[in-house]
Amino acid sequence: MILAWYAGLVLASWVIMGFILFKTNIIKDD
Amino acid sequence: MNSTIFWSWLFMGIFVLGMLYLGWLGMKKTKNSDDFATARSSYGYLTLGLAITATISSGSTFMGIPGLAFSMGAPSLWYPILYPIATVFGMLLIASYVKKFGDKFGTRTIPEFMGERFNSEFLRIVLALVSILLIFYVVSQFVAAATMFQTMMGLDYNLALFLTGAILAAYVFMGGSHSDIMTDAVQGFLMLAIAIVVIIAFATGAGVEGGFSGMMDLINERRGEGSLNQLFAPGNITYGSAWLVFLLFVAHIPFSILPHIGNKFMAIKSGKELKKLVMFCTIVATTMPAMSLGGLLGIAIIDPSQNIAADQVIPVVFNELFPPVIAGLFAVAVLSAIMSTSDGLIVSLTQIVANDLYRKTIVPRKGIDKEKAEKVEMLISRYGTFVVLGVAILMAWNPPQSLAVFLWIGIGGIVSATAGPLCVGTLWKRATKSAAIFSMLAGSIAYWIIYLPIGFGFTNPFGAAGISVLIGFVTMFVGTLVTAKPADKEIERIFGNDISA
Numbered sequence: 001m002i003l004a005w006y007a008g009l010v011l012a013s014w015v016i017m018g019f020i021l022f023k024t025n026i027i028k029d030d
Numbered sequence: 031m032n033s034t035i036f037w038s039w040l041f042m043g044i045f046v047l048g049m050l051y052l053g054w055l056g057m058k059k060t061k062n063s064d065d066f067a068t069a070r071s072s073y074g075y076l077t078l079g080l081a082i083t084a085t086i087s088s089g090s091t092f093m094g095i096p097g098l099a100f101s102m103g104a105p106s107l108w109y110p111i112l113y114p115i116a117t118v119f120g121m122l123l124i125a126s127y128v129k130k131f132g133d134k135f136g137t138r139t140i141p142e143f144m145g146e147r148f149n150s151e152f153l154r155i156v157l158a159l160v161s162i163l164l165i166f167y168v169v170s171q172f173v174a175a176a177t178m179f180q181t182m183m184g185l186d187y188n189l190a191l192f193l194t195g196a197i198l199a200a201y202v203f204m205g206g207s208h209s210d211i212m213t214d215a216v217q218g219f220l221m222l223a224i225a226i227v228v229i230i231a232f233a234t235g236a237g238v239e240g241g242f243s244g245m246m247d248l249i250n251e252r253r254g255e256g257s258l259n260q261l262f263a264p265g266n267i268t269y270g271s272a273w274l275v276f277l278l279f280v281a282h283i284p285f286s287i288l289p290h291i292g293n294k295f296m297a298i299k300s301g302k303e304l305k306k307l308v309m310f311c312t313i314v315a316t317t318m319p320a321m322s323l324g325g326l327l328g329i330a331i332i333d334p335s336q337n338i339a340a341d342q343v344i345p346v347v348f349n350e351l352f353p354p355v356i357a358g359l360f361a362v363a364v365l366s367a368i369m370s371t372s373d374g375l376i377v378s379l380t381q382i383v384a385n386d387l388y389r390k391t392i393v394p395r396k397g398i399d400k401e402k403a404e405k406v407e408m409l410i411s412r413y414g415t416f417v418v419l420g421v422a423i424l425m426a427w428n429p430p431q432s433l434a435v436f437l438w439i440g441i442g443g444i445v446s447a448t449a450g451p452l453c454v455g456t457l458w459k460r461a462t463k464s465a466a467i468f469s470m471l472a473g474s475i476a477y478w479i480i481y482l483p484i485g486f487g488f489t490n491p492f493g494a495a496g497i498s499v500l501i502g503f504v505t506m507f508v509g510t511l512v513t514a515k516p517a518d519k520e521i522e523r524i525f526g527n528d529i530s531a
Contacts, residue, residue: 002104002259006111010316013115017312020122021305027126028301 034349037358038183045362049201049369052212056205063389063407066206067138067381069297077215079310082294084218084370086117086285087318089174092224092364097340099325103249103257105269109278109492110319116282118312120453124287125295126304127456132296139378140292141386144451147524148463151391153451153470158386160447160474161289163440164375165421170437171372172426175365182345182361191426195419198369202376203415210373211297217366218314224363225318227356228344232323237351238330248330257329267490277496284445284499287452289381290374372422380414435482438491442481446473446498450506458510459521465509473502 020026060066073081091110098106128143137143141161145154172191179190201209231237235245249258263269268278286292298304321344328343331350338346348357384407393403430436450469455461477498479485488494 002261003107006104006107009111010115013118013316014312017118017122018309021309026122027305027308 033354034357035183037354038361041358041362042183042365045365046197048216049197049213052216053201053204053209056201056207056209056212058205059208060205063384063404063411064136064138065208066408066411067377067385068132068293069207069211070132071297071299072208073211073297074299075303075306075310078211078294078298079307079314080216080218080222081211081214081370082286082291082307082311083314083318084214084221084366085291085294085374086114086315087221087367088371089171089178089364089368091221091319091321092344092360092367093174093178093341095319095322096325096328096344097342099322100328100343101325101340102263102266102269103253103260103326103329105260105263105266107322108269108275110322111316112275112279113282113285114312114315114319116279117285118308118315120283121286121295121308121311123283123453124292124456125308126301128292128295129298129301129304138293138296138385138389139381140287140289140448141382142390143292144448144466145390147455148451148461148466149520149523150463150467153463153466154386154390156470157444157447158382160440160443161378161382163436163443164289164379165418165425166433166436166440168372168375168379168418168422169425169429170433171368171375172422173429173433175368175372176426178361178364178368181342182364188427191423194365194368194372195423198373198376199415199419202373203412206377206411207293207297210377211294213373214370217370220359220366221363221370222314222318224360225321228324228327228347229317229320231347231351232327235330236327237347238327245327245330249326252329252334258326268492274490274493278492279496280499281442281445281492281495284449284453287448288441288444289378290371293378293381294374376415376418377411379418380411383414384408384410434491438481438495439478442477442491442495442498443474445495446477446502447471448502449473449499450502450509454503454506454510459525460515461506461510462513462516464513465506468509469502469506472505473498476501 059069059072064070095110128140131137131143131146135146137146141154141157144157145151172194175194176187176190179185179193180187185193201213233242235242238245238248240247246258262271262275268274295304298307324344324347328347331347332338332343336346345360348360388410389403389407392398447470450473451466455466477494480488480497481491481494
């Protein structure tokens with residue numbers, strides 16, 4: 001169902017953003 | 031006066047008093063023109079995250095977008111899903127640089143940041159002048175506020191314009207960016223609370239016999255198969271194909287660099303807080319536009335014989351589902367959305383003159399001493415608030431029929447102009463000044479040629495901006511490769527000791 005697909009897209013963006021922010025060094029802590 | 035209107039007025043009165051109090055607190059924190067322009071390093075991620083999310087959302091988050099879901103169905107959900115994701119992705123690319131440059135060079139605005147990054151007065155001044163077009167953004171918010179007061183609370187349109195202007199004038203005049211951020215945070219909280227109520231109502235199929243599945247059956251029955259099981263709406267200029275939806279996404283990548291959003295990154299306390307800020311914004315900014323699900327719920331709840339205007343779907347749903355004391359809160363949420371966008375725009379518009387033109391351009395040329403310059407900057411910042419509001423009220427008095435076109439001349443022009451220099455230029459140390467100038471001109475001119483009726487007249491602003499942003503990226507990339515690499519000394523000035531390009 002399309003609505004579930006949309007919800008998955010939003011949740012995926014949270015996971016990807018969390019990974020980039022807290023597991024890579026794109027934004028430094030200083 | 032019905033009960034909902036009574037509660038709306040009561041909440042509105044409390045809301046206005048609260049905003050004035052926060053404006054007063056902002057005034058106590060504003061000691062100089064830098065405080066007024068940036069509220070530098072003053073807030074944590076929760077306050078700023080709510081403030082930024084409230085700024086990104088506008089009146090249409092609560093009215094127009096759910097209205098589109100009500101009339102079109104699922105394909106229109108691409109916009110509320112993708113624009114926040116693209117915006118926070120862009121934030122990830124540029125927020126830390128805006129913050130670092132602010133701390134290192136004392137930059138106060140996005141045009142100044144761009145000028146400093148490439149050591150170019152031309153870039154700063156042109157972007158500042160293009161940013162004046164943001165006045166149409168303020169006008170559109172004023173029209174929305176006055177229409178909301180008129181339709182939901184029975185107030186005269188012109189009187190409502192003055193009322194909106196007076197509240198904004200009072201708190202922005204007092205505390206500039208401090209007031210902007212503190213009021214936006216409270217407004218963002220109210221908006222988020224309303225959005226969560228709507229999401230829960232949708233998920234449970236509130237007010238519909240049979241709950242969620244009963245609601246889905248009714249939507250299918252009333253709108254036909256296309257409304258819920260189609261990804262795209264064939265023939266539609268915004269949601270007609272995967273390519274158009276992709277352009278919608280691309281158009282919003284530089285959205286957070288709009289002057290009234292980007293300047294808020296300078297207010298975060300530290301790099302550590304900045305990470306949490308981007309994560310928090312990702313969650314909240316993608317949750318709030320889920321308000322549009324209320325448009326789908328409206329299909330099932332509202333009797334088709336009522337024949338309501340699509341924009342009114344959420345207020346009608348609230349009236350159907352909740353007692354007046356809850357429904358009355360909705361008007362405050364809409365006004366919050368409108369004010370949280372307008373106040374940041376007003377501060378940014380005053381800073382075009384106070385900072386980008388006066389402090390950075392006139393002061394060094396005329397050799398004006400620091401103390402006198404500071405006084406004048408503060409005067410322009412504070413009294414400029416009234417000028418911006420006066421112009422906005424005059425323009426909103428008889429809004430031009432093509433207001434949306436004017437609005438997107440500004441927004442589209444800025445995102446297209448800044449995409450190459452800022453999204454590519456902040457990450458790539460080798461990026462050159464010549465390429466940045468070329469990319470800015472190519473992106474913005476391409477946008478206006480594609481979008482305006484004097485060019486191709488492609489009336490989908492997201493599509494036009496998406497294409498122009500891609501043109502901006504490519505010209506920045508190619509322009510940098512064909513021009514000489516900046517001197518190591520210049521790279522070091524900007525990025526510090528690590529000069530690997």
